[in-house]
Amino acid sequence: MKDTTRSPSSRADHVYFSVRDDIFDMRLLPGDRMTEASIADRFGVSRTPAREALQRLQSDGLMRGYVRGGWEVVPIDFKRFEDLYELRKLIETFSVTKLFGADGTLSATALQMLERLDRIWNVPRAQRVRDGREMVALDEAFHEALVLAAGNEELSAAMQRVTDRIRVVRRLDLVYGDCIDDTYNEHIAILAAIRDLAADRAVELLGRHIEGSRAEVRTLTTERLQRARTASEPHSAPYAPPRLRGTI
8 A cells, every 4th residue: 555644755755765674684685686666565655756755865875776666775884984084084083173273272163072982982881882783773873973073064074975875784793793792892982082182092092993883894704694683583674675796
């Protein structure tokens, strides 16, 4: 049955956010294929909002179109992720250097950022968040806060674009991996270096932290992605599109 309760733009938004969540939660894997018609049928909408949603996902770097209304979840491209992590490292480490004034002290914005992040990350071990999905959001907010505190809107916008494009592999670590305590410890160390006005140390720790995540991307395999999908099955959507088997 067609959804007539929402406006066309609202229907496109609903499809967009639902399919995006399926990608982020590994219900859709890199290489999975579908058609505009199958998406329209699944959500009970016409092909126009389905196409609009898929085109937005393509702009996000999550989907790509091919012939006759076919679409594919963008396969894992190691070179692309290497480039994205390199860009992320440049943005974040440069932003941290901008937190310090010419006299080496922290700006008022940086001090507020430290206070806010300390309340989240400097907590007893027993109070640490253990839900992987919540950790993804907290981790992204931590890194975006470092960039935002630098006060450069263009850097923040670039960071957001990078974050959107690496979210899938980031979730593999935090939702299906075992690095939550490492993430806490490394974030605490970065904040301590900033608080101690040790700019070089903060940049070093942040760079090492990002390189650790970058190294994890290189461990991705088809089997690991499939295990992630299996782990997500209790939350899965009521469809399983055919997969394109190939090199990831």
